[in-house]
Amino acid sequence: MLHFSQNISKDRHAVTCIAIKEKDTIWMGADDRVTEEEYYTSKYDKILKTKTMLIGFAGDLNAIQLARYGFEPKLQTDKQTDLEYLVTVYTKKLKKRLGEFGLIKIKDEGESAPISMLIAYRGNLYNITEDFAVLKLEQTFYATGDGHALALGSLFTTEKLGNMHPKERIRMALKVAASYITTVGNRCKIKTIKF
Numbered sequence: 001m002l003h004f005s006q007n008i009s010k011d012r013h014a015v016t017c018i019a020i021k022e023k024d025t026i027w028m029g030a031d032d033r034v035t036e037e038e039y040y041t042s043k044y045d046k047i048l049k050t051k052t053m054l055i056g057f058a059g060d061l062n063a064i065q066l067a068r069y070g071f072e073p074k075l076q077t078d079k080q081t082d083l084e085y086l087v088t089v090y091t092k093k094l095k096k097r098l099g100e101f102g103l104i105k106i107k108d109e110g111e112s113a114p115i116s117m118l119i120a121y122r123g124n125l126y127n128i129t130e131d132f133a134v135l136k137l138e139q140t141f142y143a144t145g146d147g148h149a150l151a152l153g154s155l156f157t158t159e160k161l162g163n164m165h166p167k168e169r170i171r172m173a174l175k176v177a178a179s180y181i182t183t184v185g186n187r188c189k190i191k192t193i194k195f
Helices: 061-068 082-100 148-161 166-180
Strands: 017-022 025-031 034-036 039-041 047-049 053-059 105-107 110-112 115-121 124-128 134-137 141-144 188-194
Touching: 017 053, 017 115, 017 124, 017 148, 017 166, 025 047, 025 053, 025 115, 025 166, 047 188, 053 061, 053 188, 061 082, 061 115, 082 115, 082 124, 082 134, 115 141, 124 141, 141 148, 141 166, 148 166, 166 188
Parallel strands: none
Antiparallel strands: 017 025, 017 141, 025 188, 034 039, 047 053, 053 115, 105 110, 115 124, 124 134
């Protein structure tokens, strides 16, 4: 089973995906490494840009590919809030799709899948966790996956400096994570969405 890391544990995330919200733009970056046990390959794009969303993926490659290709949830209705849509339509369909391919694990604490997602949607940042919870993030930056704690520390520090462009902040955060976490690659891809 391929993972976005050299991490053999199937219960951990295997990449660092970072998002920064600044003014009318959300920037998202991720490394490009995919690994299977001790082997790895690079140049894999882990960020999907649709007409309405920017989605960054962390976790098992199979789960990510199923969430990325052929996954087309219904559109949001006028009566739904953004969070309501992501919880009751988007995540529900994601859970069903991953279940159809045997990627849902059932534990005492509930169901989970080997994937987490950062989503930029209508000017807000959301994190879909491996237990399918949807968190609306109030922070102006966030990270998920292996190396997320190091990336968050870097993002906090560079925010306080006040003079770095979001692209540079993302690159710096990924560099920090890659310097200490073997599952994070050095190269990154960055995409943006305006709202």
